[in-house]
Amino acid sequence: MDSHRINQLTHQRINQSRRDTDMKIVAIDKKDWEKGLDRLREAYRLIGPVKEDRYHYFRELPQGQAPDFDFFNTRISAKEIVYPQSEDLFEYTLDETKEDYHLLKEVEKDYSPKAVLGIRPCDAKAVELVKLNFDTDDYKDPYWLRAWEATTFVGLACDSPCSTCFCTTAGCGPYHEEGLDVLLADDGDRYVAKVLTEKGENFMKAAGWTEGAEAEARFESGKSAAEEKIVSTVSTEKLRSADTLALHGNEEMWEDISFSCINCGTCTFVCPTCWCFDIQDEVHGKQGRRMRNWDSCMFPIFTVHTTGHNPRGTKLQRVRQRFMHKLKYFVDKYDAGIMCVGCGRCVQQCPVNIDIRRVCDLMDRYGATDACAVEG
Amino acid sequence: MVNYSDKIREISKRLLKDCKVDMIIGFRKGSVPMMNEPHFARTAEDVDELVWDSNCGINLANYLTDRKEKIGVAAKGCDSRNIVTHILENKIKREQLTIIGVPCKGMIDKRKIAGLVEGEVLEVTEDEEQINVKSSGGKKSFKKTEVLQENCAVCIHRNPVVYDEMVAEPVPEQTDVDRYEDVRKIEEMDPEQRWAYFDDLFKECIRCYACRNACPLCYCPTCFVDEAKPQWVGKSQDPIDIRTFHFLRAYHCAGRCTDCGACQRACPVGINMRMLTKKLEKDCKDLYNWEAGLTLDSRPPLDFYRPDDPEDFIK
Amino acid sequence: MGVEPGRLQFSWISSAESTKFVDVVTKVTEAVKTLGPNQRFVKKEAKVA
Structure with a gap:
C-alpha cells in the first residue's frame, strides 16, 4: 500500500468519524447476540475478552465462543490488536543460489476486516493517542495503519469501574466515544448500541442488528452514574505551564x-x-x-x-x-x-x-x- | 507482625541520629491494597513513612546492589539470606550494613486473595493471625495461614540469619512442611509431559523481565538476554526464546536462590517461575546439602570444588 | 524441562585421554542419532518462509 492510499484511507476515516449527524441507537436483544456474532463471522474476524486462568485477555473468538463481558478490564491492553508485541515485517534469504537473495520481501499478512468486541473506552481512546505517533504528516506506519484500518472498534461502556481507574481526569471516561465505531451498553436483557461511524454502521448491518431504540437516556444516566463511581483522579492542569x-x-x-x-x-x-x-x-x-x-x-x-x-x-x-x-x-x-x-x-x-x-x-x-x- | 512498624521506626531514627547509617531501606505504605513500596529514609521525617506488615514481599537485598552508602536495611528471613549471598558475591560489604532483623510469619498472596473474594479488592487489613478483606462484593476474613504466598507457606527460615538488631523475638520456624511436593510432581513426569507443563506455564509471559529484575541475584550489568554482540536469545514472543530466558535465568540462580518468591510476586501475569528455581534448590540440597545464604563462612556449591563432590551424572 | 534423557551427557576427560575422548564422542553421537532430530528448543523457521 503506498502512502497516497494510506492518506486517502486516513481522510476517509476522519470523514467517517465526523459523520455522526445520523448517529443512531440500536437495541440488541441478548437472545440475538450469538446469532449476530455468527453472522458477523462471515465478514469479520472477531476478537474479544476471554478469561484465561486468572485474567482476561483479548483473543480471537472461534465459532461458538462469545466474548466474556464479565470483566473489569483485560490484563494487557487492546493495543496489541493493531500493534502486536512481535510482528514480522520482512523476510529474506541469504542463499545466493536463489534469484531474490538479499532482497527484503514484505511478509504477507491478514488485513481482512476484524472487529474487537468489548474494548473499554479507555483502550479505544488510547488507540487514537497511539495513532498520533504512527500516522503523521511526515511518516505513516503502513503496518499499524493497515491493521487499524481493518479493525472495527466495538466498545463496551464501563458501568463498574475499578478503584484504580482515573479516566475522567485523564481526558477520557467510562462512556467516552473517541476511537470507537460502536459503543455498547448493557441494558438488562438487551444491549443498546450507539452507532458512531460508517464502519460501525456496516458492522451492525452485517450482524443484522438494526432495530432502532430510544435509549439516549440509558446512555445519559449510565454515563453520569459510571462517572460518579470513578473515585481516583489526577491533576493535570498545570503540567503545561511547568518549566x-x-x-x-x-x-x-x-x-x-x-x-x-x-x-x-x-x-x-x-x-x-x-x-x-x-x-x-x-x-x-x-x-x-x-x-x-x-x-x-x-x-x-x-x-x-x-x-x-x-x-x-x-x-x-x-x-x-x-x-x-x-x-x-x-x-x-x-x-x-x-x-x-x-x-x-x-x-x-x-x-x-x-x-x-x-x-x-x-x-x-x-x-x-x-x-x-x-x-x- | 503488627507492631513491627513502630519498632522499625524507632531503631531507624536512632541509627540515623547516631550517624551509624546514611539511609534506611524499608517499605512505605502502598497506594493499592496488598502492595507496599520499597522506600528509603534519610531523615527522621522520612522514617515516619516506614511500615511493616504482610505486604512486604519484595526482597530488599535487591536494593543494596553496589550501593556505596552506610545502610540500615529491614530484613526478613529470606532478605537476610540474600544479603548473605550479596556479601559473599561482593555486591555489598558487611561493614556498610546495619541489618534490622524482622522475624516473619509470611507474606500474603495478593493473587490468591483476589481470587477468593467477589469483585475488586478494596481494602485489606490484618490483625495478628487474621486477614480482613473488603471487596466490592462484600467483606471476608481469612486465617493468614490460608492466604500466604506459596513460598512463605513452605518457608523454613523465617527468622533473619544475620542481623544487628531485631525488631522482635524470633518466631518459631516451621518444621513440618514438605518443601518440594510440587517439584516431585514434575520430576515424575515423562519428558513429553514436562515439556507440555512448561509450555503451559510460560504461555502468558510478556517478557517484561519483572521476575529477573525483582530478583536480588540478577544483578549482571548486561543480562544474557540483552546482549547484542553476540545475541544469545531472540527477542520476539517466540515460545522457545521465552523458555530459554526463564530456564537459563533459573540456572544462573542455582545454589543462590533462597526461594524468597519475589519473582513470582512481581510477575504481572502470575507465572510461577519458581518451579524452575525450586528444582535447582532441591538439587543443591540433595547433592551438596546446601541451602543458600545461611552462613557467611562457606562458599556456595557452584563456586567451590570439593574432592568428594557427588558426580553421579558424569560418565 | 522436557529434553529427552540421553541427549545431554557429561564426561570428565583429561587432555591426555585421547582414546577415551574418541570413545565418548562416538558413543554420544550414536546415542543422539538413535534419538533422531531434536524437537525441543528448536525455533520454527520464519512462519512465512
Whole structure:
C-alpha cells in the first residue's frame, strides 16, 4: 500500500468519524447476540475478552465462543490488536543460489476486516493517542495503519469501574466515544448500541442488528452514574505551564519516585498508550526475517549506543523519561492532554507500586509552584 | 507482625541520629491494597513513612546492589539470606550494613486473595493471625495461614540469619512442611509431559523481565538476554526464546536462590517461575546439602570444588 | 524441562585421554542419532518462509 492510499484511507476515516449527524441507537436483544456474532463471522474476524486462568485477555473468538463481558478490564491492553508485541515485517534469504537473495520481501499478512468486541473506552481512546505517533504528516506506519484500518472498534461502556481507574481526569471516561465505531451498553436483557461511524454502521448491518431504540437516556444516566463511581483522579492542569528543565532537574523528586523501580517493562507493556518498538533481524540457516517487537524505555538497552555509551544509564533517568514523556513532552508537543487514559493497569500491576497518579500529582504541583514563582 | 512498624521506626531514627547509617531501606505504605513500596529514609521525617506488615514481599537485598552508602536495611528471613549471598558475591560489604532483623510469619498472596473474594479488592487489613478483606462484593476474613504466598507457606527460615538488631523475638520456624511436593510432581513426569507443563506455564509471559529484575541475584550489568554482540536469545514472543530466558535465568540462580518468591510476586501475569528455581534448590540440597545464604563462612556449591563432590551424572 | 534423557551427557576427560575422548564422542553421537532430530528448543523457521 503506498502512502497516497494510506492518506486517502486516513481522510476517509476522519470523514467517517465526523459523520455522526445520523448517529443512531440500536437495541440488541441478548437472545440475538450469538446469532449476530455468527453472522458477523462471515465478514469479520472477531476478537474479544476471554478469561484465561486468572485474567482476561483479548483473543480471537472461534465459532461458538462469545466474548466474556464479565470483566473489569483485560490484563494487557487492546493495543496489541493493531500493534502486536512481535510482528514480522520482512523476510529474506541469504542463499545466493536463489534469484531474490538479499532482497527484503514484505511478509504477507491478514488485513481482512476484524472487529474487537468489548474494548473499554479507555483502550479505544488510547488507540487514537497511539495513532498520533504512527500516522503523521511526515511518516505513516503502513503496518499499524493497515491493521487499524481493518479493525472495527466495538466498545463496551464501563458501568463498574475499578478503584484504580482515573479516566475522567485523564481526558477520557467510562462512556467516552473517541476511537470507537460502536459503543455498547448493557441494558438488562438487551444491549443498546450507539452507532458512531460508517464502519460501525456496516458492522451492525452485517450482524443484522438494526432495530432502532430510544435509549439516549440509558446512555445519559449510565454515563453520569459510571462517572460518579470513578473515585481516583489526577491533576493535570498545570503540567503545561511547568518549566520543562526545572521539572526535569528536580533530582530529589525523581529519586523519591524512582527508588523502588526495578526497571522491568511491566508498565510499558501493559500500557495502552506506550508505542515504542525495536527492530530485530533473525536468521535461521539462510532464512532471515525482520520483525518489530515492543520495546520499553525502562530497559537499559533501550538507549545504548553502538559505541557502548548509554545516555540514559541510570534508572532515575529512565523513570524520569517515561513520566516526562507521558505527562510533559507529549502534553507540550500535541496539545492533546496527557499520554495516559487512566486505565490504571500500571497502578495495579507495577510490582513495586509506583503509582502514576501520585507521580502526575507531584509533577503537576511542581508546575504550579514554578508558575507562581514566575508570576511573583 | 503488627507492631513491627513502630519498632522499625524507632531503631531507624536512632541509627540515623547516631550517624551509624546514611539511609534506611524499608517499605512505605502502598497506594493499592496488598502492595507496599520499597522506600528509603534519610531523615527522621522520612522514617515516619516506614511500615511493616504482610505486604512486604519484595526482597530488599535487591536494593543494596553496589550501593556505596552506610545502610540500615529491614530484613526478613529470606532478605537476610540474600544479603548473605550479596556479601559473599561482593555486591555489598558487611561493614556498610546495619541489618534490622524482622522475624516473619509470611507474606500474603495478593493473587490468591483476589481470587477468593467477589469483585475488586478494596481494602485489606490484618490483625495478628487474621486477614480482613473488603471487596466490592462484600467483606471476608481469612486465617493468614490460608492466604500466604506459596513460598512463605513452605518457608523454613523465617527468622533473619544475620542481623544487628531485631525488631522482635524470633518466631518459631516451621518444621513440618514438605518443601518440594510440587517439584516431585514434575520430576515424575515423562519428558513429553514436562515439556507440555512448561509450555503451559510460560504461555502468558510478556517478557517484561519483572521476575529477573525483582530478583536480588540478577544483578549482571548486561543480562544474557540483552546482549547484542553476540545475541544469545531472540527477542520476539517466540515460545522457545521465552523458555530459554526463564530456564537459563533459573540456572544462573542455582545454589543462590533462597526461594524468597519475589519473582513470582512481581510477575504481572502470575507465572510461577519458581518451579524452575525450586528444582535447582532441591538439587543443591540433595547433592551438596546446601541451602543458600545461611552462613557467611562457606562458599556456595557452584563456586567451590570439593574432592568428594557427588558426580553421579558424569560418565 | 522436557529434553529427552540421553541427549545431554557429561564426561570428565583429561587432555591426555585421547582414546577415551574418541570413545565418548562416538558413543554420544550414536546415542543422539538413535534419538533422531531434536524437537525441543528448536525455533520454527520464519512462519512465512
